[in-house]
Amino acid sequence: MTTNQLTTTTANILSQHFPNIPIHPAKGTSPTPDTRGITYRLLSAQLTRERSDRFVQSHAFEIRWLDADNIPATLPDELFEALETIDVEGTPYRATELRWETENDTPRMLVYYTMRTTKVSESAATMQQLEQRPTALKATRE
Template identity: 40%
Template sequence: MDAQEVIHQVQLSLTTKFPNVPFYRTDQHETEQPRIEYRLVSVDFTRERSDRFVRMYTLEIRYIPKTGESHDYQTESLFEALETIGHEDTLCRASELRWDTDDGIPRMRVNYPVRTVKPPLPGVLMGELDQHLRAVPQR
């Protein structure tokens, strides 16, 4: 799963939970209310073993409510929607969800770890090894 797929899965999950709330990138500067904005904060790539890597995608999700509307209910629903994304074959569970406010607007930081395995290099496999034992006479 790459960054675009993670964002797409987040969008699908949020649209299921908030069907009438549009989903925009933060830099689009939309004014519609309510709306959900997102931005990809960082992607960290770490090696776990020689053939296994972990990519950590960090996203920031903001829920902009209608003017005068409380955001308490939406915050809990955001947690539920963002905890697990994807479907059966590509489920991804958040490793960390943090919530705070930015000028009164709920802001969540979500980390999604994605493990990848580097395929083995093609090459010649070792054939059979025959071992023959024979007694060596002692002198």
């Protein structure tokens, strides 16, 4: 699973759960005052090695509601429901943390996804069967 796949899936899920609300990627650090709807952006992506063959991928997303004066009462619950478990190309991923907060009078949800992956090593050549054929030995004199 790549970061782009996770970001695209997050955007698609927001569009599916909020079909009548504009969903757009966040541009810059603060939205323009006339922008309405929901923005999303990837805050961080990390890949950490746990062992030689095992890694941890961590992704943090910020989802913002852009109209601080008109926040639907059910918005936090709807965002929790939409983003708690997402399906990325047939594999479900569950958020490890969902947090609703307000920053500078703009409500936002922070969503964290953590996945453990294992590096698939190349398969070693398996032992092959030896074929043995009986041969006649000739005695020679010197």
